[in-house]
Amino acid sequence: MNMETMDQILARQAFFADFPPEFAALLAGCASNCHFKAGEYIIHEGDPADRFYLVRQGKVALEIAAPARAPVVITTLGEGQIVGMSWLVAPYRSEFDARAMEPVRAIAIDAACLRGKCEVDHHLGYEMMKRFLPVIVKRLHATRLQVLDVYGHN
Amino acid sequence: MQAARDPFVPDIYRVEQVRRELADAVTLELAPQSGTRPDFRPGQFNMLYAFGVGEVAISMSASAREKPGFVHTVRNAGAVSGALARLEPGATLGVRGPFGTGWPVAEAEGRDVVIVAGGLGLAPLRPAIQEVLARRECYGRVTILVGCRSPYDILYRHDLEQWRQRLDVTVEVTVDHAGTDWHGDVGFVTTLIPRSPFDPDKAVALVCGPEVMMRFAGGALQKAGMPASDIYLSMERNMKCAIGLCGHCQFGPAFICKDGPVLPLERIAGLLAVQEI
Amino acid sequence: MTQAFKGDGSAGVIDAAGLQRLIEVLAEEGYRVVGPSLRDDAIVYADMDGTGSLPAGWTDRQESGRYALERRSDKAFFGYAVGPHSWKAFLFPPVETLWKAQRGSDGVMAIDSERHRDKFAFIGVRSCELHAMAVQDRVFGEGPYTDTAYAARRSDAFIVAVNCAEAGGTCFCVSMKTGPRAEQGFDLALTELIDGEEHWFLTETGSEAGQRILAQISNVQASDVQVAAARAVSERTASKMGRSLDTNGIKELLQDNPGHPRWDDVAARCLTCANCTMVCPTCFCSTVEDHSDLTGENAERVRKWDSCFTLDYSFIHGGSVRESSRSRYRQWMTHKLANWIDQFGTSGCVGCGRCITWCPVGIDLTEEVAAIRAGPGEGKSR
Numbered sequence: 001m002n003m004e005t006m007d008q009i010l011a012r013q014a015f016f017a018d019f020p021p022e023f024a025a026l027l028a029g030c031a032s033n034c035h036f037k038a039g040e041y042i043i044h045e046g047d048p049a050d051r052f053y054l055v056r057q058g059k060v061a062l063e064i065a066a067p068a069r070a071p072v073v074i075t076t077l078g079e080g081q082i083v084g085m086s087w088l089v090a091p092y093r094s095e096f097d098a099r100a101m102e103p104v105r106a107i108a109i110d111a112a113c114l115r116g117k118c119e120v121d122h123h124l125g126y127e128m129m130k131r132f133l134p135v136i137v138k139r140l141h142a143t144r145l146q147v148l149d150v151y152g153h154n
Numbered sequence: 155m156q157a158a159r160d161p162f163v164p165d166i167y168r169v170e171q172v173r174r175e176l177a178d179a180v181t182l183e184l185a186p187q188s189g190t191r192p193d194f195r196p197g198q199f200n201m202l203y204a205f206g207v208g209e210v211a212i213s214m215s216a217s218a219r220e221k222p223g224f225v226h227t228v229r230n231a232g233a234v235s236g237a238l239a240r241l242e243p244g245a246t247l248g249v250r251g252p253f254g255t256g257w258p259v260a261e262a263e264g265r266d267v268v269i270v271a272g273g274l275g276l277a278p279l280r281p282a283i284q285e286v287l288a289r290r291e292c293y294g295r296v297t298i299l300v301g302c303r304s305p306y307d308i309l310y311r312h313d314l315e316q317w318r319q320r321l322d323v324t325v326e327v328t329v330d331h332a333g334t335d336w337h338g339d340v341g342f343v344t345t346l347i348p349r350s351p352f353d354p355d356k357a358v359a360l361v362c363g364p365e366v367m368m369r370f371a372g373g374a375l376q377k378a379g380m381p382a383s384d385i386y387l388s389m390e391r392n393m394k395c396a397i398g399l400c401g402h403c404q405f406g407p408a409f410i411c412k413d414g415p416v417l418p419l420e421r422i423a424g425l426l427a428v429q430e431i
Numbered sequence: 432m433t434q435a436f437k438g439d440g441s442a443g444v445i446d447a448a449g450l451q452r453l454i455e456v457l458a459e460e461g462y463r464v465v466g467p468s469l470r471d472d473a474i475v476y477a478d479m480d481g482t483g484s485l486p487a488g489w490t491d492r493q494e495s496g497r498y499a500l501e502r503r504s505d506k507a508f509f510g511y512a513v514g515p516h517s518w519k520a521f522l523f524p525p526v527e528t529l530w531k532a533q534r535g536s537d538g539v540m541a542i543d544s545e546r547h548r549d550k551f552a553f554i555g556v557r558s559c560e561l562h563a564m565a566v567q568d569r570v571f572g573e574g575p576y577t578d579t580a581y582a583a584r585r586s587d588a589f590i591v592a593v594n595c596a597e598a599g600g601t602c603f604c605v606s607m608k609t610g611p612r613a614e615q616g617f618d619l620a621l622t623e624l625i626d627g628e629e630h631w632f633l634t635e636t637g638s639e640a641g642q643r644i645l646a647q648i649s650n651v652q653a654s655d656v657q658v659a660a661a662r663a664v665s666e667r668t669a670s671k672m673g674r675s676l677d678t679n680g681i682k683e684l685l686q687d688n689p690g691h692p693r694w695d696d697v698a699a700r701c702l703t704c705a706n707c708t709m710v711c712p713t714c715f716c717s718t719v720e721d722h723s724d725l726t727g728e729n730a731e732r733v734r735k736w737d738s739c740f741t742l743d744y745s746f747i748h749g750g751s752v753r754e755s756s757r758s759r760y761r762q763w764m765t766h767k768l769a770n771w772i773d774q775f776g777t778s779g780c781v782g783c784g785r786c787i788t789w790c791p792v793g794i795d796l797t798e799e800v801a802a803i804r805a806g807p808g809e810g811k812s813r
Binding site for chain 2: 529530532534538539540541542544570571574575576577578579686689690715716717718719721722723727730732734737739744745746747748752753754755757758761762766769770773774
């Protein structure tokens, strides 16, 4: 079996397309492979957001639990998508639960480590922001359309 | 086309079968009281008349080859549709049609087909899907994307399952919200488009659902590389006569009843962007 | 309905008694004769049995939001422009039963559709009105589906046109190329010439039916002087138009400017009262009402005039697409002057000025078009 290095794995992810090679090594240093069983919680609401994930395989549900009702799934995320945005914004605490709906393989990135490196090298920070911002904007747009409840009755 | 007879006057049809689809929607199978049902194209509609109540425009929900009569999925959303949704087998109703433009099923031959359905929008699209799958070898990749409010609002679950089981069709269903017992996608239907397998240079997209959903789906398809001339929407407006004489269904210069309901995005993109037009 | 007719170019002259006889002949032939008469301080179209019911010696003073009658110094029969009525009220009745249905206890339904059919003779049809009828002919008769009852009334109708000797205060038929002279679409066309005791009508024939009817009335061949006098009437009328409308590029002007600030301006004034659509001779919008009786065995469908100015007009899925008065005025004017061209190949407006006269707040579409032309638009937006 040919073991790929984390550099190589990251370079193949669409999210990191055209990522400057000098930063790939920096990022790889913060990254590791992980996997979750179906039903396992990847993130719990309120946890320190010290990791975020890039899904390589499987489906993840973002959920909100409220008292006396079953958790509501707000959105599902799949292959190539990022799970976990709260690492970008103080106080760096997860807002929602994230549950693996089926077996999930992902790349976990140590957010605290990465935040540190971005502070030291702003160019790395900019490259990360450039990739995260469009994801956030697209998700906000899609969420707004969801909230519109277009299929609702009158 | 009803050349010789008065186009204001309905034909009499009988309800052969009623099938409950959702809490507030049924599918009626209709047979003519006399004579035969006229031929029609996917995407066209009939004006269904509930005795003494009124008429409402309902698209054909199954292709001409599926059943000898008309098939219409009706949602209880007002006085007329409510009366129609309560009809029982044996009841009579009036039918005028078929009216309007159809989906470009023939024009899509040799190309990928992308179906984007929102809510009950799957009903006017089902005849097109049936026509495409009946001659599957004439088309490229076939992708069916469906968005609904919740898992309880998914129309034609049986058909979706059958289509999904085919190896030559991609079916993706997403809902706006769900509980943990739903194992599919959650998110607005436009999120399915970037991940779909179609060649934007050689595809035809058929989109049907609430106007807001169609507007954004059209945008997402264009962002994915499709030209507006290959994207078709099924538009809706207030309809009274359905034969281009009462004026109500105008959308800009187009009469939805005769220039539509199926219209290419290229022709209407400017109008969709204007509020209250 | 008049066939394309190549007469010998000659015209006859009849006097007032001849006009009376014309009306009698038409009635004898089974026509329901309709023409102008004075009612409720306006000149409207109603059933007539002779020249006695014509508003002889009256004229009208029309301005934006104003209509008043005034006495003339002569006894001209047709010395006014057009009033609030148009001939569409007869060809396309405001209320009409389309069909009746019965449902037996066995649930079986039957429908019977017999639409009322009158044979009309219209006396005093102006050139703009001839064009308006042609516009409605295209709407009701040239689409994929036709209103057969309209087509029947239209083809049965006998039309006696009148060439206007007075231009109305709000008229602009010259701008719309719809007058003031009646060129075609009539069976007979009269030009009234009145000078002291002299009172006669130059009568041109426009069809075989017209020729046949005229032959039953004593008439004299028109002299060259009389023909010239008739032409001079039209030329003088053409020079006295109350309004004008520049139609150059008007389709693009309106279709490309849905966001123009002028729409907000007119919205602040428009009451969405729908008067303009009621008096307009080309407006054709209708609605249907379904009625049933208490037994539940009998139902009928009635068609009624409707207006794009009502809130219900664009109702769909629990709300109206055009909720604001701004969007409704924009719809009406853009349809009438621009979209109509895409739909039917001509403008929907014939320059009769009725919408200007009968608007309670005096909105003038010629002024609105000029304002949109003059002021900067915002391009295609909103």
